[in-house]
Amino acid sequence: MKSRAMVALSSRRLARSARRLSSSPAVFSVTAAEFQSRVVGNAVPVVLDCYADWCGPCKTLTPLLKSAVEAQRGSVQLALLDTDAEQELGMQLGIRSLPTVYGVAGGRVVDTFTGARPKEDVDRFVANLAKHGPPPPQEEEA
């Protein structure tokens, strides 16, 4: 049975690590090699934006995703996956058209959509995803 001090210590550690993650850049490009650690294993929910350079609608959607994620101030991150550069990963993910966006939380896909969407839809998607994340860091217990 853990002592009270130890419980407090571990919750402080959790809060510190959550803060550390949320202070790393919220928007990043991801490769197949980093996919497990930075998307699936991320403690914070991740919007996975699957795009390609030749895809027109992708160019419209990505900026909307960026601003929606930045507005969440660290409780959600955005991973950009170039499906041309990482063709095998794209195929493994079962992507059939572009853009395809996944909401990943707790190692699972909890939401998804394809095609460019208007700003309100994108904001709502990202806000909903943020709810899957850990609660915001509490004040440290005395």
Place this chain on the structure above:
Amino acid sequence: RCRARSGRARRGRPLRWWIAMSGRKWVVHVCGWTGCPWYQRAAKLAASLSLLYPSKYESELHETATRDEYRAELFSAYRARCPESEAAQSHTSSPFVYVGLEGETRFVGGCDAMVDWARGEVRPSGEARAEAGMRSDGFGKGDVAHEYDYDVVVIGGGSGGLACSKECARLGARVAVLDFVKPSPAGTTWGLGGTCVNVGCIPKKLMHTASIVGEAMAEDAAAFGWSQASRGAHDWSRMVGSVQDHVKSLNFKYRVALREAGITYLNKLGSFVDAHTLRVVDKRGEASSVTAARFVVAVGGRPTRLACEGAELAIDSDDLFSLAKPPGRTLCIGGGYVALECGGFLAGLGYETTCMIRSIALRGFDRECVDKIVAKMEQHGVTMQFGATPSKIEKVGEVLRVTDSTGAVREYDTVLVAVGRRADTAGLELANVPGALDSVNPQTGKFTCVDEQLPTAPHLYAIGDVIDGRPELTPVAIEAGLRLARRLYSDSAEPMDYENVPTTVFTPLEYGAIGLTEEAAADALGDDLEVYLSEFSPLEYALSETRADRGDAAFAKLLVDKSANGRVVGLHYLGPNAGEVTQGFAVAMRKGATYADFLSTVGIHPTVAEELTTLTVTKASGLSVQKGGC
């Protein structure tokens, strides 16, 4: 109980039955003259029957050198060999085919009739024979157990390969597709989809369209009331960017389609290690192996390069459609449709363009139509240089200096070589598959196939540009691939039909054609050929003064066989939207439409296509074919 002992067929039993029962041989007699393509077909068919079923058939050819000599023999000798047949007595064309056995003869007819008869012999009605002209390769309809990784591996992910592989998978086969692009000499590569999608039909048509849009702005817009529409300079990089974005979206679509069909896609280069094993190497050089019961080779072709000094300085069609910098002053070397189509749209986009042609343009196409295409290219701004080949290409600073066989020296920014295409079979290591090399034409590297099968290595099949003697067209490869898949993995026995394949050349004056050229028809039919033609101006050109001054016109021609009830054996159209105009008529010609059918069809007005339904002036009449107004 066998009734036949005396050697005479009894009434009520077909002669065929009697032959089968008695074990005697038919002698297939084919009479014709050397230059007649239908005689040649019938002769080959007779030879094939005797090779396929040597105990049943023997072929005997009666060939005269000229048409006149044939007709003389026809009237004096051939008809007399089938005295009991009325059809034989009134038969006037070449060939004249009959079958004989110990003095008894049966008149078959001309080439078409012989093909029908032969099909009936090989496939008796009521029985669905599985193999058509193909030999059994031991793997049945995909129902024969084997230990290989795949039922079939398709080598080449182009038009033919993808269509064939998807159909095989749909029919339950376990399929893998290999696709790998060896970089062009200039270093260009591309994704899944083959020549058509990446460096052929698709980007070509888009760039040709860019040229047409420019032409409309320059020549038509103002007359139609768009007085502000000025053409300006063309943005090459913007066009290439848009075209390549589209091409890449197609690469993606094909990858998804293969995955959804359950097909394993390997971006690896394959070569044979033994009859059923391929060594496959990826772009990093890592090798592995793949085995299959059957293989479909669909590796297509690549541009033939020049042999002269400085040949490596030229680009080819593999490079043009993704060229980073605008091509500038361009020399297109070659007289085929690749050279002329590329030269045409480059000039249309505003680049100073020359086409250097060794002898004639568009060999094999109707000469009258080719002459009009060449004239239009000159009007369009392309310098057409005939009777020259490049002797030397040198790089002088940023510019290419070309010396040609006449001694002339000229400077260009880009040299495009389009002198032909060769089949890409050398690297397949076919020597490791027993018998395979015997089916390879050593000059061209292409396969000689029967019903898309290599006769000397029956578990190997081939479709598309890699086979010898067939039109090198995407839809031909696709259709051949689909039918092959069905013959391999379903009860279908349907062979590919290469007859009356419609085509279109997308030169500045577009050209759609189905069937024979006028030269081939004249050779085959002589006086039985009637040519109907017309020169006319599309309504859409009527408002433009530029076009009126230049005399922009369209042209249509029908070739009619008077001895075959007016059957249309050739259709030619020159003018805008040639592909769209020509497509529908191909259906009619496949059904044997006659001149009367065309004439009695009501036209759609106002169009250019309707002209094909109203042709009445013949070449023979000498009347003017130029039309005034409606």
